[in-house]
Every structure is written in structure tokens, then in C-alpha cells.
Amino acid sequence: MDKIFDLRTVTVMRYITPLREGGSLPALAEADDDFKYVLKFKGAGHGVKALIAELIGGQIAKALGLPLPELVFAHLDEAFGRTEADEEIQDLLQFSQGLNLGLHFLSGAITFDPAVTVVNELLASQIVWLDAFITNVDRTFRNTNMLIWHKELWLIDHGACLYFHHSWNNWEQHAMSSFKLIKDHVLLPQASLLDEVNADFKKRLNPDVLQEIVNTIPDEWLQWEESEQTEAELRNVYLQFLITRLNHSEIFVNEAKNAR
Known part of the structure; x- marks a missing residue:
């Protein structure tokens, strides 16, 4: 690894x-x-x-x-x-x-306020792409889930992403979704470089990288009472979800561009 x-x-x-x-x-x-x-x-x-x-x-x-x-x-x-x-x-x-x-813990960090701090177009586009990819519903004006620490922007709290796993049904359909909730993203107004970021991030992420990431899930987090699937089978669903979503990234990128 x-x-x-x-x-x-x-x-x-x-x-x-x-x-x-x-x-x-x-x-x-x-x-x-x-x-x-x-x-x-x-x-x-x-x-x-x-x-x-x-x-x-x-x-x-x-x-x-x-x-x-x-x-x-x-x-x-x-x-x-x-x-x-x-x-x-x-x-x-x-x-x-x-x-x-x-x-x-980032001691002394303050909550990101879009009225105070302007995020450049590239970083905004990168964060919007990430959140559309992982279906993160929780980076909105109401709850930005970003901090300013030492005058730099830091991302926190991704616990609300990958929400398909709470039902664990039709993951293939979820993987191909456009993620319409991206319209509420706090950085969407500045995200004007989504096509450029999409091309770059698809080079950085690939099945091998995603496999390494999924492999870090501890076995004890994959012993679900509601599922008869093994740890390896559950990991594989996460992996296939991410690979499918990456291979069809134009779906969520176009949704974000249209929402702008």
C-alpha cells in the first residue's frame, strides 16, 4: 500500500x-x-x-x-x-x-465564511468536484465544513458523503447519479474551472489508487448486522461505486456546470 x-x-x-x-x-x-x-x-x-x-x-x-x-x-x-x-x-x-x-484539531481555526474569504476559482472547482464525486451533501452556506487556519483553507467533516451506503440498495444507480444537491454547494459560484479540474483529477485517481483507499477501511467497521456480505465484498461495492462514478464523471460535472 x-x-x-x-x-x-x-x-x-x-x-x-x-x-x-x-x-x-x-x-x-x-x-x-x-x-x-x-x-x-x-x-x-x-x-x-x-x-x-x-x-x-x-x-x-x-x-x-x-x-x-x-x-x-x-x-x-x-x-x-x-x-x-x-x-x-x-x-x-x-x-x-x-x-x-x-x-x-486545528487550534485557533475559525469557520470559513464566504462573505469574508474569497476562494480562488481553481481551489473552488477542485472542492466542488470532490464533493460531487463523493456525493457530499454537507458543504453548504448553512454548514460550510471548512476552516481557516493560519490564513489557509482546510476541509473537514466528510461523514455525510457516500450516502448510498445507508440504504445499500441500487448502488449502481447511485454511482451514475448527477448529484443534484451540488446546487447548494457554498463554493459553486466560484467553480468556473470544472472541466479542467475533471481532466486533472481523473489522471490522479484511478482504480489502483481507489483500491488502496478502500483497503484502509478496518475490518471491524465492515461487520454489519444487516448484511450477509463479507468484509471483502463490502469493500468491493465501495470500490466499484467509486470506479463507476469516476468513469462517468461528466454526469456530475455537467450537473454542477448547469447549476452554476
């Missing part, structure tokens, strides 16, 4: 604080490497599928050279959280024993 896709594994030592209300209940935590991470828990609302989306979306962003804080696998020990006073958080931590996902 290309080392660019290898993730470090850290052990969570201290739960600091929940970050916002909502079903995913992410939290700020400190690990045994003395760094702080935004943790996404497999015991939260959408379970391991949100972590898989976060992992695949982040790994694809990394492969395309887009700015993303470091992703790590975050191990929660069996005893972790027993002393937590909040019962909801204690349950979340108990249900999340094992591997979770962490995003390096």
Missing part, C-alpha cells in the same frame, strides 16, 4: 468536551501522542458508516492534494469513559470501544 494512505493509530487518553449538539456527537479528545483530535465515534447515530464516509472522503481529498487535517485511527480502551458523569456520553464511549476516527 502507498504510505500516503497509511493512518497512524493513537490511543485516546482524555475526553475533553463534546463539540456540538446532534446525532454524531463528535468530541475534542487528547491522545497518547499529546495531540488533540476531533473524534468521530462508531457508537454515534450513523455508526461505522459515518466513519467509513469520513475515511474514504478524507483519503480521496488527500490523494487529490486538497488541504485536510491529519486523519488517525483512534483506539478507545474498554475502561475508557466509565468515570464520565454524563450518561449519554458514557453510553457513547462504551459503544465505541475499539477503533474510531480522529481528525487533528
Whole structure:
């Protein structure tokens, strides 16, 4: 495997604080490497599928050279959280024993505001292409899921992408979809170079790269009670979805261009 896709594994030592209300209940935590991470828990609302989306979306962003804080696998020990006073958080931590996902915490970062920061046409087009490719419904004016840190733009939170996997039906149809929700993308007005970016990104991504990315999904995230498919079979569906979508990228690129 290309080392660019290898993730470090850290052990969570201290739960600091929940970050916002909502079903995913992410939290700020400190690990045994003395760094702080935004943790996404497999015991939260959408379970391991949100972590898989976060992992695949982040790994694809990394492969395309887009700015993303470091992703790590975050191990929660069996005893972790027993002393937590909040019962909801204690349950979340108990249900999340094992591997979770962490995003390096960018201390002092501020939420991207399109009224304050103008993103250049190339970067805007690259991010719009990424989100149309991975069907990310959550980079809108209401919730930009981008940060400004040291005067640079950083992408965060891809847990809402690849939403086909919540039903796991007709993935072929989803792979060929135009992704009409791209019309709500916060950077779409600046994304005037989609054809150029499409040509470039189709060279950077290929079945081998996508295979390496999908191979990083931990086995324990692919043991679904609602499915009789093996881990290898589930991985292959993700891979075929991404390959099909890449091979027919003109469908979602044209949708984005028309939406502009």
C-alpha cells in the first residue's frame, strides 16, 4: 500500500468536551501522542458508516492534494469513559470501544465564511468536484465544513458523503447519479474551472489508487448486522461505486456546470 494512505493509530487518553449538539456527537479528545483530535465515534447515530464516509472522503481529498487535517485511527480502551458523569456520553464511549476516527484539531481555526474569504476559482472547482464525486451533501452556506487556519483553507467533516451506503440498495444507480444537491454547494459560484479540474483529477485517481483507499477501511467497521456480505465484498461495492462514478464523471460535472 502507498504510505500516503497509511493512518497512524493513537490511543485516546482524555475526553475533553463534546463539540456540538446532534446525532454524531463528535468530541475534542487528547491522545497518547499529546495531540488533540476531533473524534468521530462508531457508537454515534450513523455508526461505522459515518466513519467509513469520513475515511474514504478524507483519503480521496488527500490523494487529490486538497488541504485536510491529519486523519488517525483512534483506539478507545474498554475502561475508557466509565468515570464520565454524563450518561449519554458514557453510553457513547462504551459503544465505541475499539477503533474510531480522529481528525487533528486545528487550534485557533475559525469557520470559513464566504462573505469574508474569497476562494480562488481553481481551489473552488477542485472542492466542488470532490464533493460531487463523493456525493457530499454537507458543504453548504448553512454548514460550510471548512476552516481557516493560519490564513489557509482546510476541509473537514466528510461523514455525510457516500450516502448510498445507508440504504445499500441500487448502488449502481447511485454511482451514475448527477448529484443534484451540488446546487447548494457554498463554493459553486466560484467553480468556473470544472472541466479542467475533471481532466486533472481523473489522471490522479484511478482504480489502483481507489483500491488502496478502500483497503484502509478496518475490518471491524465492515461487520454489519444487516448484511450477509463479507468484509471483502463490502469493500468491493465501495470500490466499484467509486470506479463507476469516476468513469462517468461528466454526469456530475455537467450537473454542477448547469447549476452554476
